[in-house]
Amino acid sequence: MFLAVLLVPIGWSAERAHVTILATTDVHAHLNPIDYYTNQPDQTGLAKAATIIAAARRQNPDLLLLDSGDTIQGTPLAYYHNRKNNQPPDPTVLAMNALRYDAMTVGNHEYNHGLKVLEKARGEATFPWLSANTYRVGTDQTAYQPYLVKLVGGVRVGILGLTTPGVPYWDNPENYAGLEFREPVAEAKKWVHLLHAREKVDLVVIAMHMGLEEDLRTGIPTPNLIPSENTALAIARQVPGIDVILMGHTHREVPALFANGVLLTQADKWADRVARVDVYLEKSGDAGWRVDAKSALTIPVTEKIAPDPVIVKLAEPYDRETQAWLGKTIGESSRELTADDARVRDTAILDLIQRVQLDAGRADVSMASSLNLGARLPKGPVTVRDMAGLYVYENTLVVIEATGAVVKAALEHSAKYFRPYEPGKSPAELFDERIPAYNFDVAEGVSYDLDLARPV
Ligand SMILES: [Zn+2]
Ligand SMILES: [Zn+2]
Known part of the structure; x- marks a missing residue:
């Protein structure tokens, strides 16, 4: 025995393992490579991502x-399914079942159509929905499975799910009734410790519905964050024992980033990319697996990648009813209306939205954001598709009673969207691009001036 050990060179005696992880995020119900608002081809969607996934599976089953x-939210296809015909199985979940997903973390938009729609879709999934920081209010009981342990090539991999705690800031209370979303850094500490101590995992992967919270060049926090909305860096820096973080929520592409030895990656949005992580491990003697090297990259969905026929076929009935609905004529416009200037002057297209809101809400003042500067209503018949393109989020119209001071404060808030005025600057240069357009409202029913020479 002693001799045998001596005869084997050290480099050869180590056992090796290779774990490959593929990850998507913020798919937002993108299945077929089409932009439903324009009816044009689009290089997004699980049908094409499926081809990338299949190629990787051939290499490493x-x-x-x-x-x-x-x-489960984010396209007219999902809207039609969630709001108008929720009888059949959730289309995105069906596609993910077919692709044999191992797990998914619950995102904030899962709540948009209420808990009934969410729980139905979750019940149809053949893979667990994870969230370790979502609890039944006032208890220590998590609402979802917190983590999953999988044996991959002899390596015990712990996969922890974490959800942005911002849900109550964005959704209607009945859509998350009975749930609370706890601060993710402390939760990560608790669960990563448990994965190592109790589950004896070799590798810890966090699939988090959160992204980077600061500009890494300057250290300045991303503006307009709600508390702990994104805590990927805080978790990488403060929680020991994490190997890989799969980020989401911010709709950004992050091919590979190391922070405190943790490898972070993010696959943008709408399944326009698949993130791939490779972890190489080795062990010698009785010691456990040790990570030797790890890398990540994002693989884009391109024109050259063919959609997977299985996903296309499965999406077909949903696509057909969506297209029939989007093609319906609901009005007529005497001229073409565009939104190019909607952020700097009165435009007919936004006035139309404001008039509808004032009328439906029987309100004195209407606030609306000019979300899509590319929106247009054609001269002639106007379809559901044209109207849907004005607002790509399914927001709910809410009427509140407010004082003039509240209206003024809301307008001051919107004024933050503009940079301080300097003579000679074009209107396009006046916007602070770090502030999302949906945080900037235009008001109707009041008249007001924004003095851009006096920054807020
Ligand atoms: Zn998203
Ligand atoms: Zn999100």
Whole structure:
């Protein structure tokens, strides 16, 4: 025995393992490579991502396939399914079942159509929906499975799900009734410790519905964050024992980033990319697996990638009813209306929205954001598709009673969207692009001036 050990060179005696992880995030119900608002081809969607996934599976059948959430909402196809015909199985979940996802983390947009729609879709999934920081109010009981342990090539991999705690800031209270979303850094500490101590995992992967919270060049926090909305860096820096973080929520592409030895990656949005992580491990003697090297990259969905026929076929009935609905004529416009200037002057297209809101809400003042500067209503018949393109989020119209001071404060808030005025600057240069357009409202029913020479 002693001799045998001596005869084997050290480098050869180590056992090796390779774990491949594929990850999507913020798929937002993108299945077919089409933009429903324009009816034009679009290089997004699980049908094309499926081809990338299949190629990786041929190479390594034992890979992990994970998603970081915002899954069942986001296209007219999902809207039609969630609001108008929720009888059949959820189309995105069906596609993910077919692709054999191992787990998905719950995103904030899962709540948009209420808990009934969410729970139905979750019940149809053949993979667990994870969230370790979502609890039944006032208890220590998590509302979802917090983590999943999988044996991959002999390596015990712990996959932890974390959800942005921002849900109550964005959704109607009945859509998350009975649930609370706890601060993710402390939760990560608790669960990562448990994965190592109790579950004896070799590798810890966090699929989080959160992204980077600061500009890494300056250290300045991303503006307009709600508390702990994104805590990927805080978790990488403060929680020991994490190997890989699969980010989401911010709709950004992050091919590979190391922070405190943790590898972070993010696959943008709408399944326009698949993130791939490779972890190489080795062990010698009785010691456990040790990570030797790890890398990540994002693989884009391109024109050259063919859609997977299985996903296309499965999406077909949903696509057909969506297209029939989008094609319906609901009005007529005597001229073409565009939104190019909607952020700097009165435009007919936004006035139309304001008039509808004032009328439906029987309100004195209407606030609306000019969300899509590319929106247009054609001269002639106007379809559901044209109207849907004005607002790509399914927001709910809400009427509140407010004082003039509240209206003024809301307008001051919107004024933050503009940079301080300097003579000679074009209107396009006046916007602070770090502030999302949906945080900037235009008001109707009051008249007001924004003095851009006096920054807020
Ligand atoms: Zn999203
Ligand atoms: Zn999100």
